[in-house]
Amino acid sequence: MSRYLFLVGTAGCGKTTMTYAFRTWMSTQGFDSITVNLDPGVEDLQYEPEVDVRDWITLDAVMQEYQLGPNGAQIVCADLIAIRIREIVQILEGFDTEYVFIDTPGQMELFAFRESSREVVDVFGNEDSAILFLLDPQLAGRPSGLISLLMLSITTGFRFSVPLINILSKSDILSEEDIARVIGWASSSDRLYDALVEEMGDPSSIPSMGFLSALDEVGAYQGLTPVSSEALLGFEDLYSLIQLCFEGGEDLYKD
Ligand SMILES: Nc1nc2c(ncn2[C@@H]2O[C@H](COP(=O)(O)OP(=O)(O)O)[C@@H](O)[C@H]2O)c(=O)[nH]1
Numbered sequence: 001m002s003r004y005l006f007l008v009g010t011a012g013c014g015k016t017t018m019t020y021a022f023r024t025w026m027s028t029q030g031f032d033s034i035t036v037n038l039d040p041g042v043e044d045l046q047y048e049p050e051v052d053v054r055d056w057i058t059l060d061a062v063m064q065e066y067q068l069g070p071n072g073a074q075i076v077c078a079d080l081i082a083i084r085i086r087e088i089v090q091i092l093e094g095f096d097t098e099y100v101f102i103d104t105p106g107q108m109e110l111f112a113f114r115e116s117s118r119e120v121v122d123v124f125g126n127e128d129s130a131i132l133f134l135l136d137p138q139l140a141g142r143p144s145g146l147i148s149l150l151m152l153s154i155t156t157g158f159r160f161s162v163p164l165i166n167i168l169s170k171s172d173i174l175s176e177e178d179i180a181r182v183i184g185w186a187s188s189s190d191r192l193y194d195a196l197v198e199e200m201g202d203p204s205s206i207p208s209m210g211f212l213s214a215l216d217e218v219g220a221y222q223g224l225t226p227v228s229s230e231a232l233l234g235f236e237d238l239y240s241l242i243q244l245c246f247e248g249g250e251d252l253y254k255d
């Protein structure tokens with residue numbers, strides 16, 4: 001039985017690079033995994049996916065056929081993918097593999113906020129799926145940016161009802177101190193509030209503490225796992241968290 005890991009996050013946060021890097025890490029550890037590209041508009045992929053949505057649907061073809069610009073065509077593509085998803089999943093079921101990495105479209109709203117995507121996750125099976133939510137360090141490196149990303153992450157988890165892990169992507173571009181600081185903010189509403197006050201200066205211009213505490217109720221402060229696809233760092237911790245998601249704590253790490 002395979003586990004499906006959906007990589008989700010804002011444009012350019014590192015989904016495609018991490019799909020490749022995580023798969024590479026898995027093979028160095030002797031774990032089986034395959035990759036799926038669900039982005040119909042990607043031009044250069046650095047990995048060769050076992051299943052590629054572009055074999056069915058490409059952004060260029062949809063732009064031509066429906067006389068649409070790239071933005072409109074992306075939306076049509078998202079819905080066309082939903083129509084074809086059973087076929088794609090059937091092909092995936094033919095692979096005997098532990099993990100399936102699913103690289104989602106560049107712009108996250110095409111995956112997270114189209115009704116058709118819920119159907120996509122449903123077809124894969126909610127119990128066997130998890131979302132790896134990537135936070136771009138350029139935004140997450142400031143309290144105000146981190147709050148926005150945590151809210152996006154919560155919204156995504158809420159829409160799909162599958163376990164979600166928050167990842168601080170491209171952690172190699174931050175110093176050790178900065179990583180520790182961001183992880184601290186992402187673990188406690190008090191620390192996040194203090195940092196926000198420091199960032200914004202004028203307390204009257206910032207959301208109330210009550211607003212940040214409320215995010216606690218919905219699990220916003222689960223913490224962040226720093227990962228660098230470039231330096232191949234953090235994958236072991238991430239792998240353990242994924243195991244926890246699926247097994248509820250049982251350690252399945254191979255000898
Ligand atoms: N320094 C660094 N850059 C990265 C890392 N992961 C991705 N990038 C860069 O971030 C940009 C966007 O990455 P991509 O994987 O295409 O993002 P996507 O739009 O979310 O699929 C590219 O220029 C990547 O080279 C990383 O771990 N470290």
Ligand SMILES: [Mg+2]
Nearest residue numbers: 015016039106
């Ligand atoms: Mg991509």
